[in-house]
Amino acid sequence: MKINPDIRQQFPILQRTINGKPLVYFDNGATTQKPKQVIDCIVKYYSEQNANIHRGVHTLSREATILFEEARKEVAAFIGADDTSIAFTQGTTDSINLVANALHYLNLPKGSEVVVTEMEHHSNILPWQLWCERNNAQLKVIPIDKDGRLVIENLETIVNEKTALVALTQVSNTLGIINPVKQIIKTIKSINPQSLVLIDGAQSTPHLQINVKDMGCDFFVFSGHKMYAPTGIGVLYVKQPLVEALPISRTGGGAIKTVTFNQTEYLDTIQRFEAGTPNIEGVLGLAEAIRFINSVGIKNIATHEHQLLELASKKLNEIPEVEIYGNIDVKDKAGVISFNVKNTHPFDVGTLLDKYGVAVRTGHHCTQPLMQCLNIPGTIRASFAIYNTTDEVELFIEALKKSIRLLS
Numbered sequence: 001m002k003i004n005p006d007i008r009q010q011f012p013i014l015q016r017t018i019n020g021k022p023l024v025y026f027d028n029g030a031t032t033q034k035p036k037q038v039i040d041c042i043v044k045y046y047s048e049q050n051a052n053i054h055r056g057v058h059t060l061s062r063e064a065t066i067l068f069e070e071a072r073k074e075v076a077a078f079i080g081a082d083d084t085s086i087a088f089t090q091g092t093t094d095s096i097n098l099v100a101n102a103l104h105y106l107n108l109p110k111g112s113e114v115v116v117t118e119m120e121h122h123s124n125i126l127p128w129q130l131w132c133e134r135n136n137a138q139l140k141v142i143p144i145d146k147d148g149r150l151v152i153e154n155l156e157t158i159v160n161e162k163t164a165l166v167a168l169t170q171v172s173n174t175l176g177i178i179n180p181v182k183q184i185i186k187t188i189k190s191i192n193p194q195s196l197v198l199i200d201g202a203q204s205t206p207h208l209q210i211n212v213k214d215m216g217c218d219f220f221v222f223s224g225h226k227m228y229a230p231t232g233i234g235v236l237y238v239k240q241p242l243v244e245a246l247p248i249s250r251t252g253g254g255a256i257k258t259v260t261f262n263q264t265e266y267l268d269t270i271q272r273f274e275a276g277t278p279n280i281e282g283v284l285g286l287a288e289a290i291r292f293i294n295s296v297g298i299k300n301i302a303t304h305e306h307q308l309l310e311l312a313s314k315k316l317n318e319i320p321e322v323e324i325y326g327n328i329d330v331k332d333k334a335g336v337i338s339f340n341v342k343n344t345h346p347f348d349v350g351t352l353l354d355k356y357g358v359a360v361r362t363g364h365h366c367t368q369p370l371m372q373c374l375n376i377p378g379t380i381r382a383s384f385a386i387y388n389t390t391d392e393v394e395l396f397i398e399a400l401k402k403s404i405r406l407l408s
């Protein structure tokens with residue numbers, strides 16, 4: 001699929017040059033660039049619509065509240081959820097912490113266990129590690145095989161009647177591998193129907209069509225900034241009837257029905273998780289980013305990124321010095337590819353690529369346990385978005401070959 005060249009025009013930052021070269025931005029897994037319509041939406045909010053929401057009777061406040069709640073509907077629809085099931089947070093990390101903190105108050109039986117996977121981002125390990133430390137519980141890990149795929153054939157050796165929650169990513173931020181989460185959730189629930197399942201959608205929402213109801217997860221979390229929206233805004237989906245049953249761990253204005261010094265009655269709606277003034281412009285920016293994605297079509301985005309991934313994979317596989325991690329059929333991957341150049345450090349390659357205007361991510365990508373499993377300090381990661389082109393992939397490969405020559 002050839003993307004409409006107009007799409008690139010919609011991203012002002014793509015006009016930039018870096019070290020005298022046109023910017024080739026392949027660090028989309030870290031954060032995407034923002035289309036003009038998202039930037040304009042935030043400027044408009046502060047120029048014409050700014051007021052606090054939910055509590056005011058004046059016109060501006062009522063207008064801002066309507067915009068905010070309309071945005072909730074659009075964001076919920078984007079992941080196939082009801083608007084009564086999604087809370088706005090600061091991002092994926094914040095959403096996961098919110099759930100982990102809530103578990104503290106659930107009075108889970110002694111000896112409860114939490115399960116994560118070997119490919120998780122630190123944000124989906126550390127809150128559970130802390131929870132286990134504080135609750136004298138055990139953290140268990142689903143391993144990966146030599147190709148980087150999760151080993152899910154004998155899940156019953158890891159998930160059992162003590163499992164309180166399984167937290168796993170839908171797409172690996174380092175390897176790009178798409179996990180069959182629907183099938184995994186089904187297996188987990190067949191082993192222990194009480195076990196909760198949290199899906200980290202940070203790397204899947206920019207690339208895949210999501211339907212949380214069909215997926216069957218209890219929690220789904222993602223960040224706006226990895227899908228063309230501003231930083232500092234994210235989402236926590238909570239399956240009904242958990243919304244009311246999940247204890248709140250953070251409280252304050254906006255989360256309550258009535259307050260006296262003796263007793264407080266909290267909301268039983270999803271807003272109970274949104275204490276304090278929210279990131280209103282972030283919410284509006286996220287809804288605008290979703291309008292952008294819907295106007296292109298998430299399936300067209302996925303098809304386009306797959307073409308880039310296929311080309312990059314083919315070209316990288318042809319370079320003898322390159323070793324790719326998670327080098328599986330690209331149809332099982334989202335637009336992310338991780339590799340190293342033999343006998344070089346990823347930072348050196350990344351620094352040289354920058355000289356040619358190519359922005360890639362280097363390092364452990366907040367997946368140190370995965371790096372330990374692969375026995376490497378880090379990787380070079382190229383990750384694609386709708387505005388990237390095959391010409392950019394060719395440029396990147398040429399820049400990489402020049403870098404390899406310089407380093408050898």
Ligand SMILES: Cc1ncc(COP(=O)(O)O)c(C=O)c1O
Binds near residue numbers: 094
């Ligand atoms: C898979 C995954 N989970 C969680 C996070 C954390 O996201 P945030 O920093 O937006 O909270 C990231 C960010 O890179 C990620 O890729």
